[in-house]
Amino acid sequence: MTQTVLTAANITHTYELGPHQVTVLHDINIEIRAGEVLLLAGPSGSGKTTLLQILGCLLKPTSGQVIVCGERASGRDSEALAALRLRYFGFVFQAYNLFPVLTATENVMVALDLLGVGKQQAMERARALLIKVGLGERLDSYPSQLSGGQRQRVAIARSMAAGPPILMADEPTAALDAESGQKAMQLFCALAKQNHAVVIVTHDPRIFHLADRIIHLEDGRITRCETAPRRWPHEKESAG
Numbered sequence: 001m002t003q004t005v006l007t008a009a010n011i012t013h014t015y016e017l018g019p020h021q022v023t024v025l026h027d028i029n030i031e032i033r034a035g036e037v038l039l040l041a042g043p044s045g046s047g048k049t050t051l052l053q054i055l056g057c058l059l060k061p062t063s064g065q066v067i068v069c070g071e072r073a074s075g076r077d078s079e080a081l082a083a084l085r086l087r088y089f090g091f092v093f094q095a096y097n098l099f100p101v102l103t104a105t106e107n108v109m110v111a112l113d114l115l116g117v118g119k120q121q122a123m124e125r126a127r128a129l130l131i132k133v134g135l136g137e138r139l140d141s142y143p144s145q146l147s148g149g150q151r152q153r154v155a156i157a158r159s160m161a162a163g164p165p166i167l168m169a170d171e172p173t174a175a176l177d178a179e180s181g182q183k184a185m186q187l188f189c190a191l192a193k194q195n196h197a198v199v200i201v202t203h204d205p206r207i208f209h210l211a212d213r214i215i216h217l218e219d220g221r222i223t224r225c226e227t228a229p230r231r232w233p234h235e236k237e238s239a240g
């Protein structure tokens with residue numbers, strides 16, 4: 001049975017631009033399940049980033065409800081929302097958002113420090129995560145010494161550090177060459193296999209085939225929803 005980890009109901013969002021109001025999301029309803037790779041796809045300006053920020057409790061919707069693992073996000077102040085994010089979400093941003101003066105290991109340790117994990121334990125866990133994403137040789141490298149794809153993998157390791165049930169990434173492959181993009185997607189798929197929900201905003205058709213579900217947005221509305229057959233051999237239903 002699949003478990004719903006996030007429900008968004010009747011989400012609308014309006015930005016105020018001086019005297020003008022621009023509604024960029026209209027009555028969006030989404031359920032996100034543990035273990036799936038869900039893509040939010042659509043052309044530039046269709047509202048993907050706004051929606052991801054609302055789902056990730058980084059932005060309050062103008063109206064509608066977001067419920068994360070049974071907890072209602074609406075009505076919370078910014079501190080309570082931050083606590084919710086820390087507990088339930090990992091984020092990977094397109095610009096990676098790594099600290100340039102910290103090594104790969106230290107960048108991952110930051111996420112654990114926020115949770116109050118002690119330094120020694122944080123270092124061990126950070127190193128183990130970086131080895132897992134294939135950066136065992138680059139533990140002490142600074143972001144400037146890493147390629148785009150390697151930086152992205154540090155960001156993925158950092159987002160996973162606290163073991164959050166939901167991972168969110170905004171255009172994670174847009175700046176990567178095909179091979180690095182594929183590697184990053186393999187990591188996301190592996191996380192989904194471990195029952196994390198992975199939500200990816202993208203307009204990169206190179207990764208569509210890796211999704212379990214694709215929700216297409218246009219002008220702030222869901223226009224289409226595709227469900228792919230499960231691609232992992234051990235999860236295919238046996239014929240006999």
Ligand SMILES: Nc1ncnc2c1ncn2[C@@H]1O[C@H](COP(=O)(O)OP(=O)(O)O)[C@@H](O)[C@H]1O
Nearest residue numbers: 015016017024043044045046047048049050051
């Ligand atoms: N902070 C903001 N203030 C005003 N308008 C915004 C803001 N952020 C995004 N928008 C507008 O909202 C629409 C959707 O943007 P966005 O969610 O970034 O779409 P996407 O990620 O699909 O490109 C666009 O028309 C954009 O210009």
Ligand SMILES: [Mg+2]
Nearest residue numbers: 048049050201
């Ligand atoms: Mg965007």
